[in-house]
Amino acid sequence: MSPIGMRPTGMPARGTAVSPEDPIALYAPRLFRAFGWYLRWFFWRNFHAVRIARDGGLTVAADRPLIIYSNHPSWWDPALFMLLASTIVADRRGFGPMEAEALARYKLFRRLGVYGIDTASRQGAVRFMVTSLRILSQPGTALWITSEGRFTDCRTRPTRLRPGLAHLARRVPGAMIVPLAIEYTFWNERKPEALLRFGSPIEADGGRSLDIAGWNALLEQRLSETMDDLAGSAISRDPGRFRRLLSGRAGVGGVYDVGRRMAALAHLRRARLAHESDEDP
Template sequence: MPARSLAAAAEDPIALYAPRLFRAFGWYLRWFFWRNFHAVRIARDGCLPVTTDRPLIIYANHPSWWDPALFMLLASTIVHDRRGFGPMEAEALGRYKLFRRLGVYGIDTATRQGAARFMDTSLRILAQPGTALWITSEGRFTDGRVRPTRLRPGLAHLARRVPDAVIVPLAIEYTFWNERKPEALLRFGSPIEAEAGRSRDIAAWNALLEQRLTETMDGLANSAISRDPSRFQRLLSGRAGVGGVYDVGRRLAALAHFRHAQLAHEPGRETRR
């Protein structure tokens, strides 16, 4: 094989994708989020991505380092019927080389060549049946309260090239409620038909994507402010309690009285309606 072909194969996320490794990493992420979060929750008033044979693009705000891991957790649970792929800054991907085997591909957004690679690679992925593209479309870490929401135009350009795609906005927040560990909160917005963007110029299409993501983020913020778990579906339960010696003492005390140790700050709150 020519050297150029070998180099291309080494960078091709479709060729590099390892399904068994991704499944194993998905189980690792379940443990990882259990260890670091009180819960991962999905807003009940949102719209979960529907199962469809059409190309699927899920685009989100970008509040934290956790976002790519959260994408992979979602791809291994609620969107497990599709192979998930997503772009990452090439410099950052260099620090997490395992991600190359998990559907992540590097891009350089500061150059025309990088923008062209994003477009070419994303189009090839979406042309494959049973795939989904996950994108942090703000392109940089941004607090979820910043308004107006600003997206890079690459998503709008991509959507116009895939008119049969379904595009789903996803809002993400990480916040503390009543436990020591934080909550990871999510809300999926109403799907957008890419066909609707064909009659718009790029600026108008990008404005529509920004508007729909902002609406999804505002809806999540309203639910997050309520601090009411009943407004969310629990995707994953994490750890409760203070931790360390204090929780060991409470477990031993409960065991001595033949009862279950209640480590949560507000036992029973999860089941209230």
């Protein structure tokens, strides 16, 4: 029996050969840790900072199945998921679905917990459900889902989610389902900010109270509310509303920054390349 309370339909019995497409079998912890360090550098190089809203953190009991679902504003989202999974959710193995055609271009991701699905076919929907249930039946895992299913501007309303997550919520009693709002925006530096906010967890009840339509409406509502709260903080341009997960590069770059560094050195002080003070602890 799994910690969820039952072995999901389609989950291999003991002694059954594991498919070469099985994300649990393919997952390589050491490779994931190494890739996490690479992502720290990659985000440092491309962003001014990665920030999480102070009043929108993530707290979930370690013994509960965890599903984190988000909006999907950018190509950066899967990399951001992996960064979060290697930092603030490092006590769980992270997994997530990706369009099979896209995953074929990033085959390394198969070793990092990503599994391919065909979103246009019934077979793909079944694979998503069976694979996701099998992952969540394992202790110490987390499922990360870009639930809009396609790139969508973070200001688009109403928020529309694909129904797979609602079906999953009805099948995993006891799971904590957490909305995650993501926004990439420019403030006062050459590099953009990656802004995040976690919403309040929704507790799955195994379908005892809501049908699929009801679950989908609830999930859309909670994600929209979390996105609206994040938008308000982003508009304020106040770094004090966020805690900084990762600091990136500041300054203009090139000859201009070299000149400022030399001037600071001449006065025996540290060069300040940021345009404005950013003192959030």
